[in-house]
Amino acid sequence: MEYIGEHLLPGKIGHFFAVLSLASSLVACISYFKATNARDPLEEKSWKKMARWAFGIDALSVFSVLVTIIYIVSNRLFEYNFAWEHSSRALPLNYLMACIWEAQEGSFLLWTIWLCVLGGILIKKAGKWEAPVMTVMTFALFCVATMILGIYLFGHNIGINPFILLREKMTGAPIFQRADYLSFPQMQDGQGLAALLQNYWMTIHPPILFLGFASTIVPFAYAIAGLWTKQYSGWTKVALPWTLFSACILGTGIMMGAAWAYESLSFAGYWAWDPVENASLVPWLVMIAGLHTQVVYNATGHSLRATYFFLITQFVLILYSTFLTRSGVLGDTSVHAFVDSGMNVQLGLFVAVFLLPAYILFIARYKQIPFIAKEEQTSSREFWMFIGALVLFLSAMFIIISTSLPVINWFRKDKVTTSDDAAFSYNRVEIFIAILLGLFTAITQFLRYKQTSREYIRKLMLPTAIALVLSVLVSVFGGINYDKYGAGFMVAIHLAMFAGIYAVVANATYIYSGMRGKLKAAGASVAHVGFGLMLVGILFSSAKKQVLSYNTTGILLNFDPEAKQNPMENITLLKGIRTDMGKYWATYVDGDSLDHRSKAEYFHIRMEKKDGTLNFDLYPSWLKSTKGQAQISANPDKYHFWNKDIFSYITASDNPAQRGEDTVQFKSNPIAIHDTAYYSKGYIILDSIVINPEKYHFGKGDTALMAHLTVVSRDSMRYTATPVYYVKDNAPRFINDTVFAQNLAVRFMGLSEGRKLNIGIKESSTMTPFVALKVYEFPQINILWIGTIIMIIGFIMSIVWRRRQTRLSRVEI
Amino acid sequence: MKKVQIIILAAIAISVAVLISWMGNLSTYETIASAKQKPGKTVTIIAHMDKQQPMEYDPVKNPNYFSFYIKDTLGATAKVVYHFEKPYDLEKAEKITLKGKMNGDVLEISQKTGIQLKCPSKYKDDPNMAKKELSQN
Structure with a gap:
């Protein structure tokens, strides 16, 4: 059938670029692979040249796909499923981008766009690491490109095509049997963006979070490059700013989500341990663990194997999280996971194609990764940093195991799930993690690498004393009496509060006593101050959160x-x-x-x-x-x-x-002026009548009468009511009045015999608006947000500082 | 043995202990019939709303009492009492996950998170609705 009025060209162009991006990313990946393995420099150079061209075409295609979607949505071409399902005419322009990443395929597109941007930077900056690192990047680009492909292969649907027409998706719908279906009213407007998502957070939270998600691949790619090229240690310094960047952005994205949840979604809090929240927190925790061991390795030569393990694992967890949140397995346990879109096999494969080669390579090369046989001193910084990283990792494992219960249940006969108080099942473990991390954060900064002298440890005395005094004050006067889960948990809260305050005080003083105020290099201390403040803010606001609306005096x-x-x-x-x-x-x-x-x-x-x-x-x-x-x-x-x-x-x-319909009728009461009429809870006096009351702006030709009534209830409360009777177009009309406190409605029904007026009375129990x-x-929620911002600033300071360091060291070589 | 190895082993031992104690606190998925056999124990039931039977929520009287009936795939029904407000789109949910304790024939839910709705998506409106809309005319 020839359909009338369809714009098929943009869809064809878009789909062409989607396929082109798939093909070019594959070419780029293979070329980079060849370049990495090439022995001959000339051969390497030519492969690399080809790879760069292919990557350029890929990036161009991905942006063209985006532009095409924007064109379709902004021109309201509702014959396309994407525009019809996700946008509407009423949608303001600033939500145009939001409705693109609301969709599953749109969010994958966002991911590829960030991968292209990061890839472009890496080509410029990565130097000799370009080929192996970009092999991993372009492979990821290839994988994500399959997600927006939308073709059938051997009976399987591969990806979701963002350019599919509505009539192709909803094949059964009868309106598509008409050639002029586009002129039908239901095709004139799209379904729009869910009201809940029309929020300014929707315009910034997803891009930041996806930049965080996309950037986690860079440290992973460097680690793989190190294993692959057997230059096991050369990358750790140049990749450190990337690890910092990724941790910073992902952390920012997560906390933006928390702020959004707090501000405008009625979850009554910023964090609910929802599986979707956990899914992004867990990779971040492992990333932070890897960041610390990477710093340790750069400074001392210890913990390289751990660094490999953490940086590989964090990215695998990112992919696993993608699988969890998008496959629909969390449907019974999460309030905001995507629904099953029939891509489970593909999403599972996406995890597997990274997980298997990465760990196989890691295990195969494990023995060759250099390590220092002599063990760390107990008084050394690296020792405690490693322990801290271990705690972070174990805490991440605990969270991800809890979150994965629906997956674990596949292998179990009796299915289990978290108990009805899910948040506490996390909190009772994480509170101890918080205590440990707070203490480590406070003390470890004061330790030296290799070995710490007693004199140095003495510097810790002052902040310890200050923190003790402060936290005792908080414990005594702070009013934290959270005994809902017993005394033990409350003690843990107080301990954690001390640990948080200790982290803040110790790191703040360290900037002066340890680094002599050299603020440029103090990014880590600043970030740790922020982290400590976050802990304090979380503890305060959760332990002292009060329900003010306790129904102590409610009706019945x-x-x-x-x-x-x-x-x-x-x-x-x-x-x-x-x-x-x-x-x-x-x-x-x-x-x-x-x-x-x-x-x-x-x-x-x-x-x-x-x-x-x-x-x-x-x-x-x-x-x-x-x-x-x-x-x-x-x-x-x-x-x-x-x-x-x-x-x-x-x-x-x-x-x-x-x-629903109010079925109660008005009961007529003919009364004279100054007479009374009765209702179940008192009586009504008709005080006076006003002709053509000014209040309602009746014209000269209108006839309007307003009754002044006084309602006296059984408990002697007096209310006034002024119902109006008027005639318009030769028909009587009424403006009723209500006394909500008495569940009473009155109507001036007109004149009655013998100079009496008809007052209608209606009593109903469902009338009172409520x-x-x-x-x-x-309380103190601001401490959490301030802490978050300080932590982000600390990250940025570190990125700047570490980049300068690597640049300087390169000059020295 | 190295210190680090000892600490790792200790950490793993603690983690296993934590994990086991945590496993003990898990609730099990039950059918309505099997849940009735376990009064007083926190159970998780997946069911759908039984729209044949009355739903009771009168916030003017008590905004913290909501009762309705559920029916599971085996056809058993039970009354649910939820001591919170009525979830907004309960009627639209195709599946409801309920966590609470059986008290006689009544499932008592005293945690806010004890009812979780399986909607087509929290943020998406019903795709069946879209189909319906297209089938008019």
Whole structure:
């Protein structure tokens, strides 16, 4: 059939470049391989030349694929599945890129783009390491290129084609039997970006995280190059800035995700040990372990084998994480993994093609990797750095084993999973890791390489004393009484708090006492200060996190017989009624749909401290799905103090759509002025009648009557209500009024016989607007964010410093 | 033996101990019938919502009490009591993972994370919906 109005050319161009990138990356990979193994320099040179050309074509193709997708999406060519599924006409331009990496195939594309950028830098900078390192890089490019290929081979689907047409994907749909299907209303607009993702974090978190993901291959590639060319030790210095870079960016990406989760997703926190979060944390931990052993090797010649192991393992874990999060195996355990897209075999192979050769090469060459037979002194820095790396690695293994339970279950008869309190099953182990790491971070900086003299250790006395005093003060006055899991865990929290403070104080003083204020070289100390602050911030904000909305005074508290034992984190606020919320009075002032484009519904919550010292407003909101369904997601709002955040989100409300039809009828009550009518909880007085009330801007030709009513409830509360009766187009119309506190609606139904007026009364239990919400207090959360930023700054300082060092050493040679 | 080797061995021993104690705290996947045999033990059940039976959530009365019925693949049903708010898209979930303790015929869930929904994707709206939309006319 000849379809009308389709734009097929961009798709053909895009797919052509996708295939071209696959082919050229393969050519580049083979050429680099040949160049690495070539004995003759001339032969090497010609292979390398070819490889560079192929890489250039590959990079160009990848960017062309991206440009084509941008063209399709921005020109709203909804005949393409990608545009139809991920974008919509209403989508603002700044989310154009976001809707590209929202898609599984789009995020792979982002990965390849970063690989191309990094590859380009390596060609310029890597010198003699170019050929072996780029062999690994281009092989990865080849593998990722298969992910966006989308062809059938031997009955298997290879990759997802981003240029597939909607009619090719949804073959069964009847509208595609029409040649003019594009003129149908459902083809006029796309499905759009999920409302939850229309957030500025979505525009920066994925690119940074994927740069982190993509960059982990560089230290891995150097390690493989070292094993392959048998120049076992030459790469560790030149690759150190890369390891630092990768650790820095991946760490930044992870913490951006944490900030996003905290800020706008209603997970009520920045970290939930969700499998998807763990999947990126684990490679980072191993990368940090490898970073430390790499530094040790550069300084002392120890720990080279460990460096190989860690740098290989971290990248294998990156691939394994990709498999976990994208294959759908985490579906039962994670709240935000991708769904199974039928690429499991391909994703599994992606892990295997790196894992097997890398470890086989490592094991085969293990004996040849140089090592120092004499063991490290117990007082040496390298000894404790190695132990620290080991702790990091074991902690990573613990997390990844927990996360991999769905995979482990494939091999087990009785399937198991984490218990209902998943976060604590991690926390009770990780708290001890935190204590150890904090202590190591504090002490090890003061140790010297090879051997440390007593005099040097004495320098540690001052920071130790300061840290002890500070942490005792925090323990005594900090109010950390987290006894939910018993005294033992609380003691561990206090110990970890000491370790965190110790790390901060020791590293800060080390910049002066150990390095005499030579700040340029102090990147590591700065990063460690940041890490210590992060620990302190995490401990403070988690141990002192308070639920303010404990339902202590809620309506019908005894409705739930087990209420006492159960957490009651939600509190219900009826509109306009001040409700007791612990230290605060909370009032649901108003609910309003302010922003129609994003379909957000804001709720105005007024918080007043009971002692009258503080008032503030919270505006948590609900995002309605942009895709026309009744799906809702809560978007929190928080109020910042210098030392804490008050954080709230809506968990339920009387959404009219959910409430259903109100079937109760108005009951007519003919009464004269100053007469009374009764309802179940009191009576109503008709005070007066106003003709053509100004409030409603009736014109001269209109006839409008407004009744002034006083409602007196049984408990002597007085309310006023002003329902209006008017005639328009010869038909009677009504503007009702409501007294929410009494669940009462009144209507002026018109005139009755004998100078009486008809007042309609309706009572209903579902009328009162209300919200149920949670309110948390996160104290000292800022310490965590400040710590993160300081750690990143420390990383950047180290990268600059180490790069200068390698450049200087090259000049010396 | 070298110090490092001793420490590595000790670390491995500790890790194994931690791992074993952690294994002891795992919950097992059960069917509704087998979960009823294990009252008081934390169990994990994968089921779907039984829409034939009533769902109860009245936040005006109590925002921390939500009850509904589940049905597993074997056809057994059970009442679930969740002491938190009703998850937003519960009705849309094709599968629900529940972690809690059986109390008679009722599954009591007292952790917020005790209900996990298997949606087509948390961030994606229902692809079946897309199909439905295209099938109109």
